[in-house]
Amino acid sequence: MKRTHRLLALCLLTAFGASAQQHSEQNNSHYVAPTDPVVKQKLSQWQDIKFGLLMHWGTYSERGIVESWSLCPEDEGWCERKGPTAVNYFDYKKGYEGLQTTFNPVKFNPERWAEAAKNAGMKYMIFTTKHHDGFCMFDTKQTDYKITDAKTPFSTNPRSNVTKEILEAFRKQNFMVGTYFSKPDWHVDSYWWPYFPPKDRNVNYDPKKHPAMWNKFKDFTYNQIQELMTGYGKVDILWLDGGWVRPFSTIDTTISWQKTIPFDQDIDMARIAAMGRKNQPGLLVVDRTVEGEFENYATPEQTIPDKYMPIPWESCMTMGDSWSYIPKENFKPARKLIQTLVDIVAKNGNLLLNIAPGPDGEWHEEAYARLKEIGSWVAVNGESIYGTKPVTPYRQGQWAFTSGNGASYISYLPTEAETMLPAKVALPKSAKTITILGVKQPLKVTKTAEGASVVIPEKIRQQLAKQPVWVFKLV
Incomplete structure (x- = not known):
């Protein structure tokens, strides 16, 4: 999709690709x-x-x-x-x-x-x-x-x-x-x-x-x-x-x-x-x-349930490819790890991320670097994660929905090609005041049949470029 003034579509695949769809819904009947x-x-x-x-x-x-x-x-x-x-x-x-x-x-x-x-x-x-x-x-x-x-x-x-x-x-x-x-x-x-x-x-x-x-x-x-x-x-x-x-x-x-x-x-x-x-x-x-x-x-391993689960659960997943230390680890990009966290939280889960110490008692330096990148995003957007509850429709296309701290949050998970927000964004919900986390300035809101259309000023678009997830706060 071009990075111009087109509206963000709601029907795109999530940033996790087909792998997340290969796992059937978890059985929680017992x-x-x-x-x-x-x-x-x-x-x-x-x-x-x-x-x-x-x-x-x-x-x-x-x-x-x-x-x-x-x-x-x-x-x-x-x-x-x-x-x-x-x-x-x-x-x-x-x-x-x-x-x-x-x-x-x-x-x-x-x-x-x-x-x-x-x-x-x-x-x-x-x-x-x-x-x-x-x-x-x-x-x-x-x-x-x-x-x-x-x-x-x-x-x-x-x-x-x-x-x-x-x-x-x-x-x-x-x-x-x-x-x-x-x-x-x-x-x-x-x-x-x-x-x-x-x-x-x-x-x-x-x-x-x-x-x-x-x-x-x-x-x-x-x-x-x-x-x-x-x-x-x-x-x-x-x-x-x-x-x-x-x-x-x-x-x-x-x-x-x-x-x-x-x-x-x-x-x-x-x-x-x-x-x-x-x-x-x-x-x-x-x-x-x-x-x-x-x-x-429940603890689904190396998988994310396809849908919201009403019971307490946690996905235990590796930061790299292995649960245990290997000399040359293939660490997942911070972008993917952040999107994984957002996806899991919107489905009512926790993320338990594994890092393996080596024989000398240290982590790979790259693991520290990944955590630092995650922390930079969390420092700005953490209010959409901690102390929140998922709300319907939980996950829809590239959107994730949570609520808490007196607000509703709609997170957008961009594809690799989407490095900047367009000048207009179609949101699936509306509210009196809508901001993007990391920016205090309220956005110009127009209500629509589907939710709302918001205008993103160029300065904000530049400021938030290349973010792994953009979070809209609705109050």
């Missing part, structure tokens, strides 16, 4: 809203803050490989093993677990992360205390496979309990904080029992045939989560991954990966949640993909 008033209040607070940071970090960063999954004996692309020991599974596992003896992130500086995230407009943070490989990034007493064990070089650093340091650094910046915790553990003997070889991602024995072993694993899991809920200050969110560890009765056979779960893997979430909330009143529990009372909000 969502169970919390009844505890303290949990409800925390959930409402979480829904207002919209934008969070997720960090995947572990010994796997030393090799620049996918987190944990190369240990999984499944013939899937994300489980591919590389390196000289890859031809023998057991040699590979031994070498992988040996990364503990060289892990030494001496540039670890969580205060820099927290400041950069805050300046970008992020307001909550989830950190991987333990991924599926079982390596603990906290000072657990349940295993020596942890960053604070003497076998790990970084254990001599006064900040070796990185989970504690990270949570504290982000709390000081007024973040809500959460602990990612993998329910499966591919290191501990009570999940992958050495008596049997592992066959896939699941427990490698039948818990019904070996109840004592399964109870041992349940206690191990409970005890580790209890440590996180009692020894790390205030925790707002317990974010549980590894959805195949679930009661057999909760399996949704319409979902391909769930159909392959061979055993009942019930770890007694009621007991875990009760303990967590006893120690952390109002704790949000996110038992990912296990619909029911312990999934306080």
Whole structure:
């Protein structure tokens, strides 16, 4: 479309392209809203803050490989093993677990992360205390496979309990904080029992045939989560991954990966949640993909629902291509990340954006640059994001609709070719006073059958050129 005086069309495709349309509407028919008033209040607070940071970090960063999954004996692309020991599974596992003896992130500086995230407009943070490989990034007493064990070089650093340091650094910046915790553990003997070889991602024995072993694993899991809920200050969110560890009765056979779960893997979430909330009143529990009372909000991964969803939800997505650190990351442009945030908020969700620290304890400098760009836009337009609610029609063409702070906001998501607002813009709604965020001067408004037509002075057009999203404020 030419950048002249033509009206902005309402029927163009969104800036996310066809990829966002490939994902069908999320099934939320079994969502169970919390009844505890303290949990409800925390959930409402979480829904207002919209934008969070997720960090995947572990010994796997030393090799620049996918987190944990190369240990999984499944013939899937994300489980591919590389390196000289890859031809023998057991040699590979031994070498992988040996990364503990060289892990030494001496540039670890969580205060820099927290400041950069805050300046970008992020307001909550989830950190991987333990991924599926079982390596603990906290000072657990349940295993020596942890960053604070003497076998790990970084254990001599006064900040070796990185989970504690990270949570504290982000709390000081007024973040809500959460602990990612993998329910499966591919290191501990009570999940992958050495008596049997592992066959896939699941427990490698039948818990019904070996109840004592399964109870041992349940206690191990409970005890580790209890440590996180009692020894790390205030925790707002317990974010549980590894959805195949679930009661057999909760399996949704319409979902391909769930159909392959061979055993009942019930770890007694009621007991875990009760303990967590006893120690952390109002704790949000996110038992990912296990619909029911312990999934306080849904977490579509690397996708954005096609439409507005009436339940609390969050898209967890990577800033680059990988959840874990890789040496040469392909970071998404800030423009796309900002448009992603606007799209998600208009559909009633939050964006949890993942950045992966490297083996030295630092992010890619490019990640800091992306956050700075996002922060520049948020500093001007944040009132259309935080503390708002989506309003009909939510998303329509290139428009996104929110309301809050005594105003309505209509955000326009331009295509790559649209670098400047035209001199006249057709809005799908009208109001007495309409401005563009970043400019105090009210626009000249003419009501139309479809909404309103506003005139954009040339000075404003130049001032707001090349913005990733333009936000009209209606009062």
